[in-house]
Amino acid sequence: MPLGPLRPSPLVEQAVDRLRDQIAEGHWPVGSRLPGETTLAGTLGVGRSTVREALRALAGAGLVRPRQGAGVFVIATHPAEDRTTRLRRAAVADLYEVRMLIEVQAARLAAARRTEADIAALRTALDGRRTAARQDDAAFVDADVALHTAIVRAAHNPVLTDLFGDFGPALRDGLIDLVALLALREHDPDPGDASHSALVEAIERGDPDTAARLLHDELEQTLARLRQT
Structure with a gap:
């Protein structure tokens, strides 16, 4: 040139x-x-x-x-997303579809099989998520993944636990992207606290249907936002 x-x-x-x-x-x-x-x-x-x-x-x-x-x-009042951003949205949406397949069933099993040790781990992880809300996005995502990992472990299915363990790194990267794409923490540093608290309570009291529904609804709402054009 x-x-x-x-x-x-x-x-x-x-x-x-x-x-x-x-x-x-x-x-x-x-x-x-x-x-x-x-x-x-x-x-x-x-x-x-x-x-x-x-x-x-x-x-x-x-x-x-x-x-x-x-x-x-x-022809428009706001800029169109560039190709890279659209691809990131699509990738995170794909990730969330897999989350629904794994985690909704895990939440159902966790509510039926949880032990006192599992409940303590869930409470600790929920507190950790709240504490991380005062930190940066990466720390918050790590705390969120830790809570969901505790839910999967409470299902007491070793295959499911291993599957989620392999899925973990991709999930972490996807969640960090998600926070940026949807500006999830722009107005609320601890998004989803109420729904996560309700989820832990449903598992603690042994309510599989409510636990599965709460997690399904949360993931479905996020998917809907990701798919908006």
Whole structure:
């Protein structure tokens, strides 16, 4: 690639941010035509080339679309997810489908087979999850996986325990991705505390149907959010 002149990227980025904010706030509704390059350049105090680059970036984000001879039109108020993010969502969704196959049945068995030692381990793991809520995402995910591991162990099925053990590393990576993709801890550092507490209580009192339902519903809700487009 031949060496060419530097692009004024900071100026372009500022123009993109300003135009994106205007679109998101409804200043130009979906379906409306943006002002021409000359008008935008004058409003933003930049050159037409900067405006042209900014519009190209907005088109790449799925916010606008140029129509030959007609101008540039708004087609969305929020950027479309890039391919990498869509693939991450799909991968985590696949992971959650496997979780449902393993963990819902494990919760049912745990409620029927748990011992006093299992109940103590579950309570300790639940407390650990709450403590980790004050830490970073990785620590919180590790504590969450520890609680679910304790549930699987309480099922007292060695094949199921080994299967979940092999699944653990992929689950951890998927959960860290999940927290980022859905911004799960943005407003609540301990998401799902109430449902996890209810799950532990159902296992403790020996209620297989409720334990299975609680875990199924929680995973299904997350799957639904992941599949939203």
